[in-house]
Amino acid sequence: MSVMKRMSMIFKSKANRALDRMEDPRETLDYSYQRQLEMLQKVRRGVADVATSRKRLELQINQLEQQQNKLTDQGKKALQVGREDLAREALTRRSGLDSQLGDLRAQYQQLQGEEEKLTLASQRLQAKVDSFRTRKETIKATYTAAEAQTKINEAFTGISEEMGDVGLAIQRAEEKTENMKARAGAIDELLASGALEDFSGPKDDIQAELDRMGSGPGVDLELERLKAELGQGPAPKELDPGSPAAKPQDVDTPQQAQWQQKPGGAQ
Amino acid sequence: MIVRIMGEGQLDIAPGDLTALNKLDDELEAAIDSGDETRFRTALHDLLDNARKVGRVLPEDSLEPSELILPPADAAMDEVRKMLGDEGLIPD
Numbered sequence: 348m349s350v351m352k353r354m355s356m357i358f359k360s361k362a363n364r365a366l367d368r369m370e371d372p373r374e375t376l377d378y379s380y381q382r383q384l385e386m387l388q389k390v391r392r393g394v395a396d397v398a399t400s401r402k403r404l405e406l407q408i409n410q411l412e413q414q415q416n417k418l419t420d421q422g423k424k425a426l427q428v429g430r431e432d433l434a435r436e437a438l439t440r441r442s443g444l445d446s447q448l449g450d451l452r453a454q455y456q457q458l459q460g461e462e463e464k465l466t467l468a469s470q471r472l473q474a475k476v477d478s479f480r481t482r483k484e485t486i487k488a489t490y491t492a493a494e495a496q497t498k499i500n501e502a503f504t505g506i507s508e509e510m511g512d513v514g515l516a517i518q519r520a521e522e523k524t525e526n527m528k529a530r531a532g533a534i535d536e537l538l539a540s541g542a543l544e545d546f547s548g549p550k551d552d553i554q555a556e557l558d559r560m561g562s563g564p565g566v567d568l569e570l571e572r573l574k575a576e577l578g579q580g581p582a583p584k585e586l587d588p589g590s591p592a593a594k595p596q597d598v599d600t601p602q603q604a605q606w607q608q609k610p611g612g613a614q
Numbered sequence: 615m616i617v618r619i620m621g622e623g624q625l626d627i628a629p630g631d632l633t634a635l636n637k638l639d640d641e642l643e644a645a646i647d648s649g650d651e652t653r654f655r656t657a658l659h660d661l662l663d664n665a666r667k668v669g670r671v672l673p674e675d676s677l678e679p680s681e682l683i684l685p686p687a688d689a690a691m692d693e694v695r696k697m698l699g700d701e702g703l704i705p706d
Contacts, residue, residue, distance in 0.1 A: 349636065349639045349640065349643060350639055350642050350643050350646070350684075350685070350694070350698065351617070351635075351639050351682035351683060351684055352682060353698050354620075354682070354683035354684065354685065354697060354698065355618075355680055355681060355682050355683040357683075357697065357698070358679075358680075358683055359679065362679075464621055467623075468621065470674065471623055471674045474673075474674035474675040475674065475675060475676075475677060477675060478675035478676070478677055479677060482677065501677070501678075501679075502677050504679040505676070505677035505678050505679045506677055508618065508679050508680060508683075512618065512620050512621065515620065515621075515686075516620070516621045516686070519686075
């Protein structure tokens with residue numbers, strides 16, 4: 348038998364089983380309506396849950412993008428001061444973040460899709476629940492018990508199909524967000540442990556090296572310039588005035604500290 | 615005839631359009647039997663695309679049950695297998 352047919356029979360048999368459990372048609376109406384309201388609550392919670400996961404991903408994506416930009420800048424600075432090895436290290440780390448980011452962006456897209464689908468499902472269910480409520484009151488007021496049974500069955504089968512559909516949609520969305528939460532948690536831990544931070548926080552070794560060199564190139568450049576003036580070597584290449592290397596006075600370097608502590612040093 | 619695409623809502627499809635739909639449904643079934651996920655995905659999307667193309671969207675507040683029900687677009691083959699099984703995936 349065809350897939351389409353079998354699926355619809357499964358839905359119908361579920362609705363029938365539920366109907367068989369009811370004795371009084373009026374009880375069926377009221378009980379079903381209660382179930383619908385519960386399902387609506389569940390769908391709304393589902394939407395909110397997906398939205399929360401999506402926002403969390405958004406934060407993580409922003410954090411990782413900041414790291415990437417930072418590493419790019421560090422790579423540039425390192426090149427400016429002629430440290431290709433440091434630049435390579437910065438770019439290597441940056442490419443390590445690329446796949447993480449790609450993953451997160453794909454998940455983000457997926458969650459956005461889920462959120463949209465559930466929002467629409469929630470609207471559809473709301474419309475059907477409202478319609479069921481109207482019909483429920485009409486049936487209660489207008490029909491004898493025997494007539495009501497047929498009307499109730501019609502309405503009930505329609506709404507129970509919708510509930511089954513939306514129920515499954517919620518389940519699937521929950522499974523997806525659970526998987527993503529676990530992965531997002533792992534990234535949060537990485538961010539918190541400093542494994543991703545260690546080259547942008549206080550322990551940033553690339554930055555430390557660049558800072559340490561802050562005075563280096565300045566001194567070297569000065570030397571080169573003097574040498575050039577004295578005709579002892581080629582004129583130096585100009586550094587980008589915006590780079591920290593061009594402002595050695597901003598950096599309290601180990602060399603300077605040693606120099607000041609030297610007993611009997613020229614003060 | 616009223617057709618539901620799970621996760622999307624209901625469509626009203628004219629009897630004349632059902633022949634094409636049934637052919638695509640047969641292909642979907644064959645794909646599930648063959649166990650080929652790629653073939654299944656193609657067959658499912660062909661079936662859904664066709665249904666969306668020929669179907670007229672039912673008003674949201676309609677309470678009519680569907681004659682035919684199609685799996686959601688992002689369903690995996692195993693999932694559909696389970697839905698069709700005795701246990702079913704559809705919550706009570």
